[in-house]
Amino acid sequence: MVQAELIHTGKTLLSQQEFENLAQRLSNWGRWGADDELGTLNFITPETIKNAAGLVKLGRPVSLASDMAVNPAANNPRPVRHLVYRSDNKAPSGAFGDHFSLDPHGSSITHIDALSHMYYNGKGYNGRDINLIGTSGTPFNSFKTLINGITGRGILVDLPRAAGKKFFEVNEVATADAFHKALSDANVTVQSGDILVLNTGKHARFGEKGITATAQGLSGLSIACAEFVHEKHVSAIISDCAIDPQPSEVTGVRIPWHMMTLVFWGMPIVDNADLELLAATCAELGRWDFFLTIDPIRLQGGTGAPVNPIAIF
Amino acid sequence: MVQAELIHTGKTLLSQQEFENLAQRLSNWGRWGADDELGTLNFITPETIKNAAGLVKLGRPVSLASDMAVNPAANNPRPVRHLVYRSDNKAPSGAFGDHFSLDPHGSSITHIDALSHMYYNGKGYNGRDINLIGTSGTPFNSFKTLINGITGRGILVDLPRAAGKKFFEVNEVATADAFHKALSDANVTVQSGDILVLNTGKHARFGEKGITATAQGLSGLSIACAEFVHEKHVSAIISDCAIDPQPSEVTGVRIPWHMMTLVFWGMPIVDNADLELLAATCAELGRWDFFLTIDPIRLQGGTGAPVNPIAIF
Amino acid sequence: MVQAELIHTGKTLLSQQEFENLAQRLSNWGRWGADDELGTLNFITPETIKNAAGLVKLGRPVSLASDMAVNPAANNPRPVRHLVYRSDNKAPSGAFGDHFSLDPHGSSITHIDALSHMYYNGKGYNGRDINLIGTSGTPFNSFKTLINGITGRGILVDLPRAAGKKFFEVNEVATADAFHKALSDANVTVQSGDILVLNTGKHARFGEKGITATAQGLSGLSIACAEFVHEKHVSAIISDCAIDPQPSEVTGVRIPWHMMTLVFWGMPIVDNADLELLAATCAELGRWDFFLTIDPIRLQGGTGAPVNPIAIF
């Protein structure tokens, strides 16, 4: 038996044409009708939610987000601007207020990408014309479908654990072998509606080696896993990175996972999660699935928003 | 038997001194130690979370928030400023980004108040000196304790339903009688850790009569219910208003419920929820309790943030 | 002799084709070379600046701006968001800081339009491709040419005075007759490099009749004056409105003055000036020309910025 290759660095897997062929083959455009904006959230059903609630056995919640950084860092040139102010400096009793501004996307904030975040050849999910998206917001593929949040079974795919290391280095890509080994180690079978939670140990690496700029590379998951994820009817993916390794495995397509999930599948994704505590909890409890909620604020017309996904064991 | 009084308008119930006596008597300062910042979230336990998950019987989620308004309105002089932008106007494939700024407090956005939002006589929850709160944020009573979200059993206290009307008018106050009738109608017994969800029908009224400015009055709940809420170990309160009726029932204290919950009890509250769909769902299903999650973004140092609480039946 | 028509309301003067013919005929594209971004600021020379300084005879400065509004109004749905904060609430000595955000364009803030603000058929001033303008700013026709400010002779064209009324009503258009009568009343001859300051009495009307929304109409100047302004080598125009009357005099072109000045001439313009004090000063002193400075902040890549033009008599 050949030794599984769990990590690669800098390999090109697909040409742009091959990626487009794959995207075409796996596309969900039209699958749920021309008007659909739910995409893979169609896989979430009353049944999957009910079953997921059954995973709350200990009543132990774990956040999958990190605190929102308010200072510039290598991965965060435009940090959240946050001001706390006292409404009245003289009255003994009163209130403090907040004002904050932010760009949810980028490499720092734990945020959800709505389907409208990306487009390919001028089209968004379900073939929509992105020229209709204006400054005041997008009329489609926005937060409308996220109003009731995303609830379901989460599965931690703990890639460093599978690879026998503490974290993936910058540029290191988890192969399909690593992905399947992590699932196998977790002893779970992916089912329709499941939410995959991909850990590459990014925050462990930040803690040990310091924060790096996105331009220096990003650990991620091989696009070779796309077909499996598609077949299993996964509803959403959360990752500590942005799924997409940098540099890209696909020639001419900088972030193929973003294109595949958001544009071709209609699958919302969460970037920049902090999965250290989740991974430790899973390892401690010896289980890698859990009840999971993602409750985005109702920023209609938006293409992304900060979130705090909560796993409950 | 005397006919229950379900609504009053403009009555004064307490003097400032009487309110302070009540607050003193019901205060949780020191109850969980001098360092405590959890306040009434201490009533949430693995057991209460587990039991709450058992309420997911249909797998049917309902949002308790409204869309974030981006235009000025009578109740919203400073709406969210939200911009969607295309990263590159020439490339056929690419991304849209968002920038938004907001003040979470006020009378429009569905938002959570962290304990640090209010202070009384220079002190915040657990006696903390509010002069330590600066522009860059509060070092205590902030979102630290909200990291893992708030999860538990929610109970809809449907006050218009109890009062046999569609909605409370501006200035109308739900009395303790109305409150207890709503609980009795719902056939639920409040238990330790429960999250109360107070509906005064504000959004139904807005829909029928238009949006009104806060200065014109706010429907709310009588402060006469404070002792009951305290005794039952409620963990948090969500309301479609701000709990506090305007004008106030307490002479010299503009928003006594805010002071009681945030400052004296250490109880986070959610203002400006939209409870129309929740109320309709409860009435349809004939049950007024449900699994409830509030997952605030991790805005460390903040005194409030927009939220999207999700009930699951 | 025919009575001059000083005001019209709602007349259409040109078809889109006629406007385009006019724009073509008066275009400055290529006039100062293919690389030019100065446009009509080329008419400002050391000589015109020196001569303008000679107009400082009394040493009396007058602002042409209004205070920046921080509350929503009919003409201002997105007011400036401005926060003042104390850096340290405990130290007896210290500092206050400011944070503010704004959109300079619109109908409220006194602001300058850089040439890049407008485009016609995909082209900006001097034929530049507007697809090169991205979210992070414009690489051309921006504030680069405004670095040293705009200095020159200002001439108040006091249209209400010429028309014998206090202010123009919403929708009222000052005709070429009114324009020339105002110049004639002022007893000035427009010279190369001059800055025209057009008063329609908008703030006087706001004061008497209240603020109106732009959708209700805007007083302005007839496009019939374009040829004269072009021939006289005017360098810039400041107006209390936006020059362009609403509804437009040109079928199919909503704001032809903006297109003519910014796109075809390369002429920066200032909108929403408050000219009440200036008009009163001119009338008091019996002179309608003055030294004028516009010193925009150096917001590189921007298409507009708030300004405070100062006339000195």
Next chain:
Amino acid sequence: MVQAELIHTGKTLLSQQEFENLAQRLSNWGRWGADDELGTLNFITPETIKNAAGLVKLGRPVSLASDMAVNPAANNPRPVRHLVYRSDNKAPSGAFGDHFSLDPHGSSITHIDALSHMYYNGKGYNGRDINLIGTSGTPFNSFKTLINGITGRGILVDLPRAAGKKFFEVNEVATADAFHKALSDANVTVQSGDILVLNTGKHARFGEKGITATAQGLSGLSIACAEFVHEKHVSAIISDCAIDPQPSEVTGVRIPWHMMTLVFWGMPIVDNADLELLAATCAELGRWDFFLTIDPIRLQGGTGAPVNPIAIF
């Protein structure tokens, strides 16, 4: 004759008590009445403005500001957030808009400090109680007195030139000897209403050695010059630094020049000017005085704003 000491590094000149005695002695509180908010702008008169206009001999304008930085740097942790957006992505003709947010104070933006920026022992200029300053702005010592801008004679005090070097190093303080040598070299006599422009060569140093954080020190002017500036009736000071050297020459008072000018004298100051081109122009022309305008936007209630001061030779 003793050799003049032109530069010192790290010397302490005054104790806090001595500074307070000095401030008391030089204070302008009450000088122009209890209601005065103009402070040293009272020294600007029609006569000084008229005389200043006489300095426009060449018609040559020079900006004293730098471009506003939109990326974080060592001296700029919170850069301007600036977005340019296209109003309509489909129409061939239309507009671009801007949204930007900023904190004017700090060590990067060329900005003016209104008198309300600083306070000493709880008091602002003319003894005003700073507890009256709230989040929505200051009711006094704000931009009200800056409405008509600041116009007058500017004098470049070119300290590196006086010291025979290209720029002052971080921490280097220009002594009173250097200050007077620079004035003497410039062959100008300071007169009532003059605006001093202090160059320490900061931007030349940044260009050669890179941008440094404020915590590493700031070149500045010795507080020993305060009495002279006060006696000469200077109206305002512009500097490329913040006047105040860091570390401070005064024990217990971090920025004594800010306290002296803003609080005790009522003198507005401009920080972070870029004076490289001005210094080169002065040297080229052999004259160090010029007509100068500072036209701040009308941000009522603000304590500071970005500016673009323009010198005209």
